[in-house]
Amino acid sequence: MKIKNSLLNLLICLPAIVGSGCEDRRLNNMVEDKVYLNDSGENLQNIFKWENFTYQLQAIKSGVGQQGGEVALHVDEALLAQFGDKYTLLPAELYKIKTPQVSFGEQDYSVPFEIEFNAAGIETLQAATELVYAVPVxxxxxxxxxxGENQLYSLVIPQVLDPYIQFKTPGLAPGTAAISTANSPAETRFYAFLQTNYHNKTDLQYKVEVSEAALKAYNLANETTHKLLPAAGYRIDETTFTIANLNNEQALSYYLIKGKVPNGDYMLPLEITTVSKYGIDPSRSTILIPVSIQD
Incomplete structure (x- = not known):
């Protein structure tokens, strides 16, 4: 009878023993939670010239995922000494730490600190002093x-930029748009890619036109004699004149039309002429596309 009771007690206890053993093994070789900055060290950031530009500095929590808590962000001017005279502290009136403290749940991996910058003010200050400014946090x-210590700080170095739309590969296009009058369909589709230099958050409307002036300027600068593709030989798809919300790039469609112009080599110069928000990069506003029409 005593033997049966002992066996019964063992069977009752066995699941708890096994479960406890499994839990211990599950945590073997696991790393405890630690927090650090994703953009640590020297941290060059593009700051775009629109009102109240906000940069998100991500705090990261790695490890088992069993620890939550508060993490604070503060300015530490002493960090600048590590870089000699390379950087100057950005005046406090030109930025604001909007979230000086964030909370991590046990399972949270990433939580952002938000730092707001006065981009126009920074640009004016830099032009006047010719110094490189930073926010050491x-x-x-x-x-x-x-x-580790090197992951706990970030030297945020604002680089002020105008928000622009531009051609992805401006200037002379790397390839030739070619059709054969013998084998090509009535219209052959090609693409030219446009992009923003910032994270686009609207439906951005733009317009692209053929620019004879851009071709003349190219020929003059390079001592070439490229011929303009006649209007009868192409069609630009205006339905592609939009970069959609949350997209930073768009494929502009254009078509070469068969049998409308004599065989030969031409150039199709395209220029971005308008955009619904912000501006056009003057150094990346045109693309010149070589066109070949052959038998």
């Missing part, structure tokens, strides 16, 4: 263990 936490 460091994170700390009383609840989550910090990672």
């Amino acid at each position: 460091r994170i700390s936490s009383n609840t989550i263990k910090p990672a």
Whole structure:
């Protein structure tokens, strides 16, 4: 009877023993939670000239995922000394740490600190002083263990830019748009790619036109004699004159039309002429596409 009771007690306890053993093994070789900055060290950031530009500095939590808590971000001017005279502290009136403290849940991996910049003010200051400015920030936490020292700070260096639309490969296009009058369909589709130099958050409307002036300027600068493709030989698809919300690139469609112009080599110079928001990069506003029409 005692033997049966002992066996019964063992069977009752066995699942708990096994479960406990499995849990311990699950945590073997696992790393405890630690927090650090994703963009640590020297951190050059594009700051675009629109009102209240906000940069998100990501705090990262790695490890088992069993630790939550608060993480704070503060300016640490002493960090600048590590870089000699390379950087100057950005005046406090030109930026604002909007979220000086963030909360991590146990399972959270990434939470952003938000830093707002006065881009126009920074550009004016840089032009007047010709200095390179930075915001040296460091994170700390009383609840989550910090990672290595070099991952706990970020020297945010604002690089002020105009928000532009532009051709992806401006100037002379790398390839030739070619059709054969013998084998090609009535219209052959080709693409030219446009992009924004910023993260686009609207439906951006633009217009592209053929620019004879751009071709004349190219021929003059390069001592060439490229011929303009006659209007009868192409069609630009205006339905592709939009970069959609949350997209930074668009394929502009154009068609070469068979049998409308004599065989030969031509140039199709395209220029971005209007955009619904912000501006057009003057150095990347045109593309010259070599066109070959042959038998």
